[in-house]
Amino acid sequence: xxxxxxxxxxxxxxxxxxxxxxxxxxxxxxxxxxxxxxxxxxxxxxxxxxxxxxxxxxxxxxxxxxxxxxxxxxxxxxxxxxxxxxxxxxxxxxxxxxxxxxxxxxxxxxxxxxxxxxxxxxxxxxxxxxxxxxxxxxxxxxxxxxxxxxxxxxxxxxxxxxxxxxxxxxxxxxxxxxxxxxxxxxxxxxxxxxxxxxxxxxxxxxxxxxxxxxxxxxxxxxxxxxxxxxxxxxxxxxxxxxxxxxxxxxxxxxxxxxxxxxxxxxxxx
Numbered sequence: 325x326x327x328x329x330x331x332x333x334x335x336x337x338x339x340x341x342x343x344x345x346x347x348x349x350x351x352x353x354x355x356x357x358x359x360x361x362x363x364x365x366x367x368x369x370x371x372x373x374x375x376x377x378x379x380x381x382x383x384x385x386x387x388x389x390x391x392x393x394x395x396x397x398x399x400x401x402x403x404x405x406x407x408x409x410x411x412x413x414x415x416x417x418x419x420x421x422x423x424x425x426x427x428x429x430x431x432x433x434x435x436x437x438x439x440x441x442x443x444x445x446x447x448x449x450x451x452x453x454x455x456x457x458x459x460x461x462x463x464x465x466x467x468x469x470x471x472x473x474x475x476x477x478x479x480x481x482x483x484x485x486x487x488x489x490x491x492x493x494x495x496x497x498x499x500x501x502x503x504x505x506x507x508x509x510x511x512x513x514x515x516x517x518x519x520x521x522x523x524x525x526x527x528x529x530x531x532x533x534x535x536x537x538x539x540x541x542x543x544x545x546x547x548x549x550x551x552x553x554x555x556x557x558x559x560x561x562x563x564x565x566x567x568x569x570x571x572x573x574x575x576x577x578x579x580x581x582x583x584x585x586x587x588x589x590x591x592x593x
Contacts, residue, residue: 355423428528
């Protein structure tokens with residue numbers, strides 16, 4: 325445990341899935357190395373990279389976990405499983421965290437003992453000028469409100485999220501980690517909401533991110549198809565209308581047993 329951990333009562337693991345993204349990862353890890361509250365460990369999940377991503381991770385002192393099954397859902401889940409911290413922070417290889425990112429997250433969890441997960445927006449650093457600012461705000465708003473309506477809760481964003489290890493352990497057997505066609509962050513959001521976990525959005529908890537969705541029409545189509553697949557697989561567990569009934573019911577149980585076998589291990593599907 326680091327001196328920071330002893331002072332704030334938390335151990336912090338940062339999990340980063342990576343596939344052939346060494347250049348972005350180097351910058352990401354350099355930003356994490358400058359944190360005012362250092363991470364207790366950084367876990368880089370190598371999802372079968374053919375470049376030197378793993379070597380870059382080790383050069384920064386990160387622990388490398390190999391996940392041969394391709395797909396961000398499998399890689400992200402493997403990293404969260406392997407992490408030892410009481411707070412699990414998740415970002416992407418192209419995330420650029422400000423120096424106070426971890427410090428702000430730890431302070432928020434310390435101030436709110438009932439908080440289970442925290443997320444925030446991103447600023448697309450590769451989208452210049454006014455267009456970049458508009459796209460960053462529009463993307464954050466669209467994801468927050470559209471996904472929030474779909475899951476009847478607050479969605480987490482994979483480039484900028486933190487959750488308690490206990491919350492991850494509750495849903496880790498239910499997330500669709502074997503489905504490379506789903507968005508792992510949106511999928512996680514569905515399961516956190518269904519488990520009754522408290523998730524908050526902090527508009528000031530910003531990070532830099534690459535606006536890859538704007539790089540090509542093909543990328544936008546791919547992202548849209550993954551979003552549709554994520555909705556289908558989770559609405560099959562519990563439709564959106566019933567999710568809102570559950571959320572608005574004051575006496576709903578914290579860990580429900582929902583229709584169509586929700587209590588079973590979705591990770592096997």
